[in-house]
Amino acid sequence: MSLIAFLGAIETGLLFGLVAFGVFISFRVLDFPDLTVDGSFPLGAAVSASMIVAGYDPWTSTLLAIIAGGAAGLVTALLNIKLKILHLLASILTMIALYSINLRIMGKPNVALLGDDTLLTPLEAVGLPYYWIAPLAFVLVVVVVAILLILFLKSETGLAMRATGANPRMARAQGVSTTMMILLGMAVSNAMVALAGSLFAQSQGSADVTMGVGVIVVGLASVIGGEAVMSTRTILLAVIACVVGSIFYRLAIAFALNADFIGLKAQDLNLVTAVLVALAIVMPQIKSNLKAKKRLS
Amino acid sequence: MIEIDNIHVTFAQGTPVENHAMRGLSLFIPEGDFVTVIGSNGAGKSTLLNAISGEIRVDTGSIKVGNQDVTRRNTERRAGDVARVFQDPMAGTCEGLSIEENLALAIKRGDSRGLGMAVKREYRQRFKTRLKRLGLGLENRLEDRMGLLSGGQRQAVSLLMATLQPMQILLLDEHTAALDPKTAAFVLELTREIIEEQQLTALMVTHSMKQALEVGSRTLMLHEGKIAFDVEGEQRKGLEVKDLLALFEKNKGEELADDSLLLG
Amino acid sequence: MGLKAILGASALALGVSMLGLTIPAQASDKHVAITQIVEHPALDACRNGVQDGLAAAGFKVGENLKWSYESAQGNPATAAQVAKKFAGEAPDVIVAISTPSAQTVAASARHIPLVFTAVTDPLGAKLVKNLDKPGKLITGITDLSPINKHVELVQQIVPGVKRLGVIYNPGETNSVTLVSMLHTEAKAHGLTVVEAAATKSGDVLAAARSLVGKADAIYIPLDNTVVSALEAVIKVAEQNDLPLISGDTDSVGRGSIAAVGFNYYDVGLQTGKMVARVLNGEKPGDIAVESVQKLELYLNPAAAERMGVKLSDELIASAKEIVK
Numbered sequence: 001m002s003l004i005a006f007l008g009a010i011e012t013g014l015l016f017g018l019v020a021f022g023v024f025i026s027f028r029v030l031d032f033p034d035l036t037v038d039g040s041f042p043l044g045a046a047v048s049a050s051m052i053v054a055g056y057d058p059w060t061s062t063l064l065a066i067i068a069g070g071a072a073g074l075v076t077a078l079l080n081i082k083l084k085i086l087h088l089l090a091s092i093l094t095m096i097a098l099y100s101i102n103l104r105i106m107g108k109p110n111v112a113l114l115g116d117d118t119l120l121t122p123l124e125a126v127g128l129p130y131y132w133i134a135p136l137a138f139v140l141v142v143v144v145v146a147i148l149l150i151l152f153l154k155s156e157t158g159l160a161m162r163a164t165g166a167n168p169r170m171a172r173a174q175g176v177s178t179t180m181m182i183l184l185g186m187a188v189s190n191a192m193v194a195l196a197g198s199l200f201a202q203s204q205g206s207a208d209v210t211m212g213v214g215v216i217v218v219g220l221a222s223v224i225g226g227e228a229v230m231s232t233r234t235i236l237l238a239v240i241a242c243v244v245g246s247i248f249y250r251l252a253i254a255f256a257l258n259a260d261f262i263g264l265k266a267q268d269l270n271l272v273t274a275v276l277v278a279l280a281i282v283m284p285q286i287k288s289n290l291k292a293k294k295r296l297s
Numbered sequence: 298m299i300e301i302d303n304i305h306v307t308f309a310q311g312t313p314v315e316n317h318a319m320r321g322l323s324l325f326i327p328e329g330d331f332v333t334v335i336g337s338n339g340a341g342k343s344t345l346l347n348a349i350s351g352e353i354r355v356d357t358g359s360i361k362v363g364n365q366d367v368t369r370r371n372t373e374r375r376a377g378d379v380a381r382v383f384q385d386p387m388a389g390t391c392e393g394l395s396i397e398e399n400l401a402l403a404i405k406r407g408d409s410r411g412l413g414m415a416v417k418r419e420y421r422q423r424f425k426t427r428l429k430r431l432g433l434g435l436e437n438r439l440e441d442r443m444g445l446l447s448g449g450q451r452q453a454v455s456l457l458m459a460t461l462q463p464m465q466i467l468l469l470d471e472h473t474a475a476l477d478p479k480t481a482a483f484v485l486e487l488t489r490e491i492i493e494e495q496q497l498t499a500l501m502v503t504h505s506m507k508q509a510l511e512v513g514s515r516t517l518m519l520h521e522g523k524i525a526f527d528v529e530g531e532q533r534k535g536l537e538v539k540d541l542l543a544l545f546e547k548n549k550g551e552e553l554a555d556d557s558l559l560l561g
Numbered sequence: 562m563g564l565k566a567i568l569g570a571s572a573l574a575l576g577v578s579m580l581g582l583t584i585p586a587q588a589s590d591k592h593v594a595i596t597q598i599v600e601h602p603a604l605d606a607c608r609n610g611v612q613d614g615l616a617a618a619g620f621k622v623g624e625n626l627k628w629s630y631e632s633a634q635g636n637p638a639t640a641a642q643v644a645k646k647f648a649g650e651a652p653d654v655i656v657a658i659s660t661p662s663a664q665t666v667a668a669s670a671r672h673i674p675l676v677f678t679a680v681t682d683p684l685g686a687k688l689v690k691n692l693d694k695p696g697k698l699i700t701g702i703t704d705l706s707p708i709n710k711h712v713e714l715v716q717q718i719v720p721g722v723k724r725l726g727v728i729y730n731p732g733e734t735n736s737v738t739l740v741s742m743l744h745t746e747a748k749a750h751g752l753t754v755v756e757a758a759a760t761k762s763g764d765v766l767a768a769a770r771s772l773v774g775k776a777d778a779i780y781i782p783l784d785n786t787v788v789s790a791l792e793a794v795i796k797v798a799e800q801n802d803l804p805l806i807s808g809d810t811d812s813v814g815r816g817s818i819a820a821v822g823f824n825y826y827d828v829g830l831q832t833g834k835m836v837a838r839v840l841n842g843e844k845p846g847d848i849a850v851e852s853v854q855k856l857e858l859y860l861n862p863a864a865a866e867r868m869g870v871k872l873s874d875e876l877i878a879s880a881k882e883i884v885k
Contacts, residue, residue: 002646002649005642006649008641008648011645012638012641015638112664113687131648131669204669206664213635213636213637254646257642257646258646
């Protein structure tokens with residue numbers, strides 16, 4: 001694997017680490033299986049790309065993309081809470097609606113950002129090779145978001161949110177408004193995914209209406225993968241595991257792309273993903289079996 | 298103080314399985330009363346507790362908690378006044394959270410929650426002191442996950458959580474029923490001590506008539522969604538299980554069919 | 562030391578072996594890396610065309626050409642990683658099939674010559690700033706509909722045509738672009754354009770009827786809404802002797818008179834030849850972006866008869882396909 005391919009895997013892994021944070025909040029913290037992600041990722045890209053092209057500065061554009069993502073999460077939560085639509089179905093409805101909305105926002109299926117000023121443009125003046133810029137910038141973003149996320153989950157409100165997902169009856173008995181927590185959590189989750197989409201568009205040179213396909217699978221694979229390779233006993237570890245899982249996933253893909261010598265090709269990626277997720281799911285069992293053996297000996 | 302006025306609750310109204318669970322029950326519990334509640338299956342014990350906590354909305358009638366009409370409030374908006382320990386040790390705590398996180402959740406019962414750290418240093422000292430008196434060594438396991446604790450330990454922590462903050466009424470829903478006899482006795486004794494020390498107003502549902510008479514200051518028996526009898530003070534002193542049965546027959550003109558009440 | 566440590570160690574070993582195992586090709590061989598967003602019959606045909614076009618220009622895979630191919634499986638994040646893989650391998654040329662793949666390569670492999678293909682609007686996609694002189698390291702082939710050929714075809718079929726009716730959905734970006742191009746081309750050929758809008762397929766019939774008496778012929782661009790309700794237009798065209806010409810060849814089989822189009826294998830062939838020019842030392846920035854050169858004519862004489870025109874023998878002789 002070349003240095004550029006390796007850095008590329010890290011860069012994409014970091015970006016999808018943000019998606020994994022979002023998936024962690026919906027699937028793990030709130031226990032709310034949410035597929036909105038497949039729509040909120042391109043939503044973030046569509047909003048920021050359209051605004052940048054229209055002449056707004058990248059910071060405002062990215063901020064608005066985050067807000068738009070949060071709104072998408074709210075819609076799914078409201079469909080579930082107010083209209084009593086099953087969570088999975090509610091999220092699918094928002095996801096397909098977002099496809100049309102993203103097309104409307106962009107006015108066409110693809111908005112190009114090549115050559116436009118993005119959040120990364122000021123960094124290009126620093127003089128580093130271009131393939132170092134995005135990974136370094138994204139390390140910063142992911143670290144900041146991770147710290148905020150950890151502090152939030154350890155706060156009074158964050159604790160109430162975790163209780164909402166784990167034991168809603170008990171949470172209500174403690175005076176927690178579980179509906180508020182679901183609304184808030186879904187908004188935060190999709191806001192982070194939209195941020196990832198926005199940054200992806202800015203680093204890849206375009207927003208495309210099809211770019212949300214499979215984002216949820218990747219996010220889930222990252223969360224599960226992270227849980228498999230490290231302990232997630234505390235919130236700190238669980239959040240770090242999301243990024244670790246995401247980077248491992250990207251390195252695995254880079255490996256598949258660069259493993260010509262064992263005959264793997266890009267078209268085998270879906271198989272590699274399936275094997276990876278399957279491995280990640282059985283890994284905890286293997287771990288506990290190993291531990292049990294150790295205890296016996 | 299609790300004031301319940303002529304409440305009716307009907308489940309599955311208009312269907313073949315319609316169940317008229319509360320039939321015009323009225324009850325006044327002054328501050329400091331420790332009421333035990335008995336009744337056969339389907340008598341309305343759980344429905345009464347759920348109606349007070351807000352998990353069930355009453356069809357008609359009103360419920361006042363500490364002079365405030367809470368009839369239309371949901372559970373989370375009553376939580377500041379109503380604390381509760383569930384029958385199932387799993388239900389009252391979060392197994393994925395640590396002991397201190399569970400307690401931190403409870404210390405804010407009914408309060409608004411902000412973005413400050415949930416587990417503060419000053420709380421931790423308080424948790425330790427409270428846990429210490431359980432005598433279970435939990436004061437040294439603050440960061441352990443709740444899921445690692447036994448049912449009895451969890452129920453003891455549930456009780457601590459419910460009584461960490463002041464409340465108008467403490468609801469105990471057969472909270473020792475799922476425990477083995479030794480642990481059940483321990484949790485019951487703990488309950489008694491805490492209620493006495495903190496001079497709490499409490500409503501305890503139990504499946505044992507014997508226990509209902511031994512604990513508390515007043516005993517209610519429910520039957521078909523109404524109060525069959527209500528004894529306290531001098532009248533209650535010296536009563537035995539067979540006296541309760543006689544009382545029931547006198548008031549209702551029928552014999553009690555459910556033997557399970559005699560056991561335990 | 563536990564499973565985690567073992568995992569970590571093996572991952573490290575794997576990484577080291579991957580870094581070490583990049584086998585360099587023979588120095589004299591040229592290297593072309595090709596990426597496409599998804600496996601799709603048209604895009605696959607295009608890719609085969611590229612390979613054959615290169616072979617025709619003397620660059621044969623396995624003899625003197627190293628050929629790397631990756632599909633992103635429809636996943637943009639994978640497309641980004643494919644682009645980075647190629648960037649790291651530093652081939653002589655990267656060929657990108659489809660707009661998203663081309664954009665990703667342009668963003669991620671900036672120091673390597675890029676030839677894009679099957680990109681409809683290279684200017685809108687910001688791949689090049691100027692079609693005639695792209696500059697920098699990027700050029701390629703656009704598969705934009707050859708509107709001028711469409712207008713010429715209309716004139717060949719309906720010699721006296723003055724007013725050309727067009728039905729389209731103003732909500733489809735591609736159609737809006739095509740119709741604005743149609744205005745320009747029609748003017749150059751001495752025609753006026755009469756527009757009829759249909760925002761959903763249910764409106765197509767009414768839109769077609771609105772053209773009766775106002776147009777001498779009807780043209781349908783590659784518009785998803787109108788093409789999906791093409792039968793309504795055909796009905797109106799046949800009832801009122803209004804010749805109907807389409808922008809896509811598939812419609813000819815359904816009952817429009819004629820269309821000129823292309824197949825993607827030929828697009829690939831043309832791309833392959835352009836890649837060969839870059840391999841031979843030309844700067845991509847000096848090569849103008851080309852549109853598809855080899856066009857095919859599809860005709861439906863029976864439909865022509867129903868719409869009151871007769872196709873000339875000359876036209877029939879030049880057709881690639883005659884629909885019976």
